[in-house]
Amino acid sequence: MRRPPSSLRIGNFRLFFAGQVVSNTGTWFQNLTLSLIVLEETGRASALALVTVCQFTPLLLVGMYAGTLADRRDVRRILLATSLASAVAVAGLAWVVSRDPLRLPLVLGLVAVLGAAQAFERVAAQAFVYELVGPERLANGVALNTVAVSSARSVGPALAGVAYGAAGGVACLLVNTASYLVIAGCLARIDRTALTSRRGDGAAPPGLRAALREIRGNRPLVAVLAVNTAVTVGALNLMVVITAMVSLTLGGDAEVLGAAHALNAVGAVAGGLAVSSRRQVGLTALGVSCAGYGCALAVNAAAPSVTLFLLAAPLLGLGLGAYQGAVNGAAQSLAPAVLLGRVTALLTLGSVGTAPVGALLVGALVDASSARVAMGVGAVVCALCAVALVLVRRSVAAGVPVGPGAVAADRAGA
Structure with a gap:
């Protein structure tokens, strides 16, 4: 059976794909910065572990609610909201990191806020692929979405390392702030009339x-x-x-x-x-x-x-x-x-x-x-x-x- 054309032929998906590559690359700037700064300031691996805990615990707490919300509400608006919330949280991290001495509780609090936003973003972004490409191209769109993550992983760490050495941690965090604004801009440009509804009969999800x-x-x-x-x-x-x-x-x-x-x-x-x-x-x-x-x-x-x-x-x-x-x-x-x-x-x-x-x-x-x-x-x-x-x-x-x-x-x- 001949496969359908690539999802990249769909304008809405191209916008989303490009935004995902930029946003995931920016995340590497943040991850590297927080890892280095927290270790340099505290000298304790346990402090770095706390960053990880604050980042992922919100997903465990609200993951299923995020899924329910994605099935019941406009996914594009959810992603717009999470992108803007993430940009604000990372900008806050940049401000905290610029202060001396580093206030670890503030860092952990903002990482938790960011983790909560990302819990909703991770779930909604995957569900959004269906609406962007439809059922016939779904397998292709999902696979290309993983390619966006892998592409960012192939260049993100190296770019982040160079930027951290040349401009410092605050600049790296501001790069990630800008990357969230890029994905928000891509989402705002998506043609909502071309999206595929996941509720064909209009019935409310169970x-x-x-x-x-x-x-x-x-x-x-x-x-x-x-x-x-x-x-x-x-x-x-x-x-x-x-x-x-x-x-x-x-x-x-x-x-x-x-x-x-x-x-x-x-x-x-x-x-x-x-x-x-x-x-x-x-x-x-x-x-x-x-x-x-x-x-x-x-x-x-x-x-x-x-x-x-x-x-x-x-x-x-x-x-x-x-x-x-x-x-x-x-x-x-x-x-x-x-x-x-x-x-x-x-x-x-x-x-x-x-x-x-x-x-x-x-x-x-x-x-x-x-x-x-x-x-x-x-x-x-x-x-x-x-x-x-x-x-x-x-x-x-x-x-x-x-x-x-x-x-x-x-x-x-x-």
């Missing part, structure tokens, strides 16, 4: 309990959400694992570490583009991407030297980008359009929300054994998830009832 019952009855979708959480906890803590592999196992320096992350990001862009070429993304595509990502982890774990590890880094990124594009695409393709907000909230809670738990577990595993072992465990987790998806796919193909809200078996297995 309440939270009814929505969760419908999602729970959709076995293919539940399988995707479960895999998302398992892989996040067991195999997606690459910041910890790659840093430990380069620094502790292979004896590389900061330049090698930066190169590894950059090569990984370049591979992730290619992986996302590969998934974007598919018309539909379902359990089969996700299973293949899980297996591929597991193989990439195993290859990188076996690298005996820095040189070979760097050569294998793009392969790891390729597997990562394909997996992230597939898991997001499968979840949105399998979900009823009217419940996309709630589904993307569960997806975000299973990835971003559980990432700190996974980081702690993987960090303890590295300390007890090595980064190679941690990567090997991640490869095993991916293999088990691929097998589980095959079993679910077979049960769907055999006609086993999958409950209310489930899609046809051929769509689940795409």
Whole structure:
């Protein structure tokens, strides 16, 4: 079956895509600045951990409410509001950082405000892709949205490092403030008449309990959400694992570490583009991407030297980008359009929300054994998830009832 044209042919999606690249790049300026300044001012890793806690705790608290809001209200307006709120919060951070001495409680408070805004933004942005591109291009649009994140990751850290060295932390934070204003401008220019409604019959979306019952009855979708959480906890803590592999196992320096992350990001862009070429993304595509990502982890774990590890880094990124594009695409393709907000909230809670738990577990595993072992465990987790998806796919193909809200078996297995 011939795939539909790229979502980038749609003017509204091009605006959103461009804004996402700029905004995600700006976020790297903020992340690097806060990490360096908090460590320099306090000398305590625990203070940096508090920044992370304040950043992600709001998502755990309001994630499902954000999904409900995205299903019931104008998503474009939600994104406009979160972009402007984020710009104000980051501008406040720039002011606090410019004062001497640094007031850590103010930093943590503003990071929490920013985290709350981003909790609504993460969920709404994923649900908005359907409205921008429609159901026929959904898999392509979702995959390209992950490419925007990977593209920012490939250039953001390097640009942020140069800017921090040349102009300081306040300038970096102001760059991120401007990036939120850019995405707000892109959203304001979107043609609302060209958006696709997620409520074709005009009926109000079901309440939270009814929505969760419908999602729970959709076995293919539940399988995707479960895999998302398992892989996040067991195999997606690459910041910890790659840093430990380069620094502790292979004896590389900061330049090698930066190169590894950059090569990984370049591979992730290619992986996302590969998934974007598919018309539909379902359990089969996700299973293949899980297996591929597991193989990439195993290859990188076996690298005996820095040189070979760097050569294998793009392969790891390729597997990562394909997996992230597939898991997001499968979840949105399998979900009823009217419940996309709630589904993307569960997806975000299973990835971003559980990432700190996974980081702690993987960090303890590295300390007890090595980064190679941690990567090997991640490869095993991916293999088990691929097998589980095959079993679910077979049960769907055999006609086993999958409950209310489930899609046809051929769509689940795409």
